[in-house]
Amino acid sequence: MYYFDNSATTLIKPPQVAEAVYHAIQNQTIGNPARGSHAPALQALRQVEQTRMKIARLFKVQDASQISFTSNATFAFNLLLKSLLKATDAVITTKNEHNSVLRPLYQLEKEGMQLDFLALDEMGRVRLDQLESLLKENTKAIIINHMSNVTGQMINLKKVGVFCQKHRILLIVDAAQSAGVVPIDMVEMHIDALCFTGHKSLYGPQGTGGIVLNHSNLNLETVFSGGSGSHSYDKEMPQQMPGFFEPGTLNVHGLAGLEAGLDYVAQQSVESIQKKLQELTLFFLEKVSSVPEIQVYGCNLQQIKKNPQEHGAIVSLNLVGWSSGDLADILYEDYDICVRSGAHCAPLVHQHFQTVDRGMVRFSFSSFNTNEEINAAIQALTELALEN
Ligand SMILES: Cc1ncc(COP(=O)(O)O)c(C=O)c1O
Structure with missing residues (x-):
């Protein structure tokens, strides 16, 4: 099987990820973190804090206690945005956003918050x-997707960060697609908050993700509350990170796996993973761009050759004469190739490229893919194009 749906989730993980989850349960050493002083409770706490430290290292933040774990990026955004934004605020976002950002923002818009969109070219x-033209007096934040999950187009975060600093507004970043494959320095890029998911390019298990704050002076309100393991007689959740966003028992077994995924990324280095993915993407794109029946969206060979750092390992396309669903089906049925078709949870991107009805077929690569595998995809697409 050829797996090219890594933007949905990475299927092939470093073996140590599964081993870490297995041992977290099998060794019978992981209790409930911050819920006791016996060895299993302390070991669980140690596990959580080790993973937190490694997330801090990945995003180059000083204070790991400003990182809360959630079950994925979607939960992270719901918590962060609903905790931070008020009906009197305005925010700027983009037409490249995923529904995990758009839908919480639309909910807030219903309550009165103003929402403005940066268009796509x-x-x-x-x-x-x-x-500049979208700035309002009450603009509180820019919420921006670092890497489009549809086209792979990326944002120059440093440029947006400098703009935000100048105008004293917050920069909130969706790093679901870019974490682990693009270097991110939250301090240097002036990112105030970032949400990530663990199961994509960090190679962790599903059910892991989180919120990373760059400083502690955001004015946050409680969204979810519950058991916290401390301040148990207070009616409110503790107001400090990381517990503030972590009511209930954490997915410690999953975090053990995420730690192993983070170790793998650190051992390889984000830079070398990025370079390998750029080579794979360029190889694929060079070939598919030369097939006249294939239309590629938002991914230009010349741009990638000139500025590879502006693009992730994601290529979405359509083939003349095929719906995206039928093309993905035949790729799987006849060629054993896994890709995603239809709409990709980013409705405004589909509106932009007029693919609302047709959708797109998305190929997304991971550092475990090889040139040989990509060749199989190119051959399959070329064969199907010739059948037309
Ligand atoms: C750009 C982007 N943001 C957010 C998400 C949401 O991630 P999760 O489903 O892990 O919450 C995704 C998932 O595909 C994504 O591609």
Whole structure:
């Protein structure tokens, strides 16, 4: 089987990830963190804090206690946005956003918050030149997707960060697609908050993710509350990170796996993973761009050759004469190739490229893919194009 749906989730994980989850249960040493002083409770706490430290290292933040774990990026965004934003605020976001950002923002918009969108250009790149014109007196934050899960187009975060600093607004980043494959320095890029998911390019188990704050002076309100293991007689949740966003028992077994995934990424280095993915993407794109029956969206060979750092390992396309669903089905049935078809949880990108009805077929690569595998995809697409 050829697996090219890594933007949905990475299927092939480093073996030590599964081993870590297995041992976290099998060794009978992981209790409930912060819920006791016996060895299993302390070992669980140690596990959580070790993983937190490694997330801090990945995103280059000083204070690991400003990181809360959630079950994925979607939960992270719901918590963060609903905790931070008020009906009197305005925010700027982009047409490249995933529904995990859009839907919480639409909910807040219903309550009165103002929402403005940066448009996309013909390549699906966010029109950062519109930032100035969208600024309002009450603009509180820019919420921006680092890497589109549809086109792979990326944002120059440093540029947006400098703009946010100048205008004293917050920069909140969706790093679901970029964490682990693109270097992110939250301090240097002036990122105030970031949400990530563990099961994509960090190679962790599903059910892991989190919120990373760069400082402690955000004015946050409680969204979810419950058991916290401390301040048990207070009616409210403790107001300090990380517990503030962590009511209930954490997925410690999953976090053991995430730690192993983070170790793998650190051993390989984000930079070398990025370089390998750029080579794979360029190889694929060079071949598919030369097939006249294939239309590629928001991914231009010349742009990638010139500025590979502007693009992730994601290529979405359609083939003349095929619906995206039928193409993905035949790729799987006849060629054993796994890709995603249809709409990709980013409705405004599909509106932009006029693929609302047809959808797109998305190929997304991981560092476990090889040139040989990509060749199989190219051959399958070329064969199907010739059948037309
Ligand atoms: C850009 C982007 N943001 C957020 C998410 C949500 O991630 P999760 O489903 O892990 O919450 C995804 C998932 O595909 C994504 O691609």
